[in-house]
Amino acid sequence: MTVKSILKGLPVTQASDVVDGQLDLQADVVIVGSGAGGAVTAYELARQGLSVLVLEAGPYVPSSEFTEDFTEALEALYEDHGGQTNKAGDLLLLQGRCVGGSTVVNGCVSFRTPDFILEDWQRDFGLDNLTPETLAPYFERVERHLSIDDNGEHEIAMHSRLVRDGAKALGWSVKPFKRNIRDCALTGHCLSGCKTERKQSMLVTYLPWAAAHGARIYSDTRVTRVLEEGGRARGVHAEVIAHDGSKVADMRVQADMVILAAGAVQTPLLLLKSGLANRSGEVGRNFACHPSMYVSARYPQPVYPWRGALLGTYVDEFMRPEKGGFILEAGGLGAAEMCLITEPGTGKPYLEYMQDIKYYSGIVTLIHDHNVGQISWQDGERKVIDYDVADSDFPSMVAALRAAARVHFAAGASEVFMPTTAPLKATSEDELESVLAQLENAPHTLRLVSYHPQGSCRMGADPASSVVAPHGETHDVAGLYVADASLLPTSIIVNPQVTVYALATYIADQILDRREQYFRLKSA
Amino acid sequence: MSKNDSSPAFMAGLEPLSRRSLLRTTALAGVAFTTGCARVFGRKDAPEQLEFVHLTEDEVRVITHLTVVLLPTERHGLPSSTETIPTVQNLDDMVGQMSPQTRELLGLGLWVFERRPMVSFKFSRFSKLDREEATRYVHAMQEGSFFERGLTATLKALVTLNYWRDSRTWPALDYWGPVTQKWGVRRLGNAPLPPV
Structure with a gap:
């Protein structure tokens, strides 16, 4: 070819x-989902001569059609048009739903899986294969492919410089992000998709590379069932859905292997719908999502939170669980997002806040949450994301808020808004503890957003307590693999895209090592 | 893959309504939100030329009053939230794109919000409260039960977003909006194939 x-x-x-x-x-291989896991496995298998078909439920939106308007992007590029929430309706789960998946709409932040997380996985889940040493070449490979590098000084915008200044004043560890981007244009519109292909998302890297090696890609194609026969995966049923919601076609794919890479919400839903790979009863369980908050603060000088690279620096002082298990990320936002993210009051205080919005900056908190959630179907029709912040995680949430507020004050902020549904702010560090004491872990109290669903089909050595074996194949069904964030046995604190890229590359290698047992017509 | 209800992010606070069995519990299985709110935003029509197609008269009254209370723009030198920016009309258009289930929830939410004022508000309808009382009512709802907090957060989000989405509001914020075309940023195209 x-x-x-x-x-x-x-x-x-x-x-x-x-x-x-x-x-x-x-x-040979049908892959469900075209995001981080699906695109990487598609390329790695197609370049070895396998016939690969990628099915994506979302639309194909080329970069040139991105509008740099976040609310339009929510509609066009995100799962449920940006309306995916937990069962209680107080946690927004943002996932990409388009060709390229969440990699199209993320903030480019690129972390390797922390070593101490991998150690937990070895100790608690028997993943002796996923050591830092084993994974190092996989991380290096994806970092090379995706132009992942430290932010240069010009990529540290005002909002990120403030976080760096504040953390340094407190004596805390603060670093520039690594990002998967080539020659960032500093538009600040990452979450709406990169219009000029600078973000190295799957849309402009692994997918066109897979296609160059013969992979076929279908968008608007919703897989409804995985086909199994005699304990072997044999393909999928799907429906092609037009943008007006009408069904255009039924699709039946015969394949020697099925790889699920639809993300930590959709992959377990598909397995549950198909009635497969759930001997352990763990499909859909152990869901985590890094519930995050945006802590905004007013500064004496203009910050223009929408200007420059969206994400510049992060505070990792508290990353290890024994130090708190959270990180703080300096994050910019546009005007439409800023009007929703903070509750300054009603009427006059709200308009004064918006008129001064250029003086505001924000910090995103990410915590190492426990895997307490569950993905399931209600009445076989409606997906349910049953996840509430665990009481055991609430102290971490408060600790992260406290640290974010302290960084803001140390950087010179005059007031810090708590991410609550009712107005709550601190005007000095002295006030902070009394403000934090007013918080409680109750529904519709905090403004919560998750960008990192994970852990609903956990990987592990024991078939009784995990869904997927250490090499990526489900314990129960031969030829049925999973290659997305649903594999992660615990939450990983940091942004998971590089973890998924590396695991997907590793799993592709595992498949190729076993190719003769799956692909009758292909030899190594 | 799922037949989930497809409502915009800021509608999340309506979810407890369904959980409270105020609606039939299966109501949220859904029809796709097939033509989105995106394309109905930012219209330039003057409000007096507009007709409300999807909201009922009662709903328009509640939302208009909430808009006046949340966005008293005339006192701040901003484009008027009722006379220049068609905030309520934008919301009406958005409602036209909602799934029947979400539409039903919104209707119920507005009905409840209108009739929730209790003793301290002399059982008045929300739309009949003067500005000061209405503001106090919004505060009370924000401090109320989880259902009241969620409902109020959702309605505030609907109104404010439908105002600030309009690019005519951006100059007052110094917000730069879309910039790539304005700056003439060059496209890079796809990344080259990695070397074998």
Whole structure:
């Protein structure tokens, strides 16, 4: 096969391209999802000569159509049009739902899995294969492919410099982010997709590379069931859905292998719908999501939180669980987001806040939450994300808020807003403890957002307590693999995209090591 | 893969309504939010030229009063939230795109919000409260039960977002909005294939 780089765009079969009501396709490997896990496995397997088919439920939106308007991006690029919430409705779960998945709309933050997390996985889940040494070449490979590097000084915008200044004044460890980006244009619109292909998302890297090696990509294609026969995965059923919601075609794919990479919400839902791989009863359980808060503060000088690279620096002083188990990320936002993120009051105080919005800056908190959530179906029709912040995690949330507020004050902020549904702010560090004491772990009290769903099909050596074996294959069904964040046995504190890229590369290698047992017509 | 209800992010606070069995519990299984709120925002029509197609008269009254209370723009030198920026009309358009289940929840939420004022507000309807009383009522709801907090947060978000989404409000904030085309930033295209 001739391999030719695809310079712009992506060859995707969309609902509007489909004319037959029934599609019957064949492939060596069918991959469900085109985000971090799906795109990487697609490329790594296609370049070894396997016939690969990628099915993405979301639309194909080329970079040129990104609008740099966050509310429009929510509608076009995010799961449930940006409306995916937990069961209580007080935690927003933002996931990409488009070709390229969440990698299209994330903030480019790139962390390796912390070593102490990998040690936990070895000790508690028998993942002796996932040592820092084993994974190092996989991290290096994806970092090289995705231009991952430390932010340069020009990529540390005012909001991130303030966080750095505050942390340094407190004597806390603070670092520039590594990001997967080439020559950042500093527009600040990462969460709406990068219009000029500088963010090295799957949309402009692994997917076009996979396509160059012959992988076929279908968008608007919702997989409804994994097909199994005699304990072996044999393909999938899917539906092609037009953008007006009408069904265009049924699809049946015959394949020797199925890889689920639809994310930590959709992958367990598909397994549950298919009635597969759940001998342990663990499918959908152990869900975690790094519930995060945006702590905004007013500064004497203009900050313009939308200007410059969205994410510049982070405080890792408290990353290890014994020090608190959280990190603080300096984060910018646009005007539409800022109008929602803080509760300064009603009427006059609200308008004064918005008129002064250029004086505000924010810090995002991420905690090492416990895996207390569950993904399930209600009445077989409606997905349910049953996750509330555990009482055992609430002290970490408060500790993260306290640290974020202290950083703001140390950097010169005059007031810090708590991310609450009712107005609550501290105007000095002296006031902070009495303000924090007013917080309680109750529904609709804190403004919570999750960008990192994970852990609903955990990987482990013991089939009784995990869904997926250490090499990525489900314990129960041969040829059925999982390659997304649902694998993660615990939350990892940091942004998970690089962990997923590396694990997906590792799993692709494991598949290739076993290729003769799956692919009848292919030899190594 | 799921047939989940598809409501915008800021509608999350309505979720407890369904959990409270104020609606039939299956109501949220859903029809896709197929044509989004995105394309209905930012319209330039003057409010007096507009008609409300999707909101009922009662709902328009509640939302308009809430808009006046939340966004008293005329006192701040901002584009008027009722006469220049068609905040309520934008919300009406958004409602037209909602799934039936979300629409039903919003209707119920507005009905409850309108009739929630109790003893301390002399059992008045929200839309009949003067500005000061209405503001006090919003504060009371924000400090109330989890259901009241969620409902109020959602309605505030709906109103404020439908105002600030309009690019005519941005100059007052010094917000730069979309910049790539304005700056003429060059596209890089796809990353080159990695070397074998």
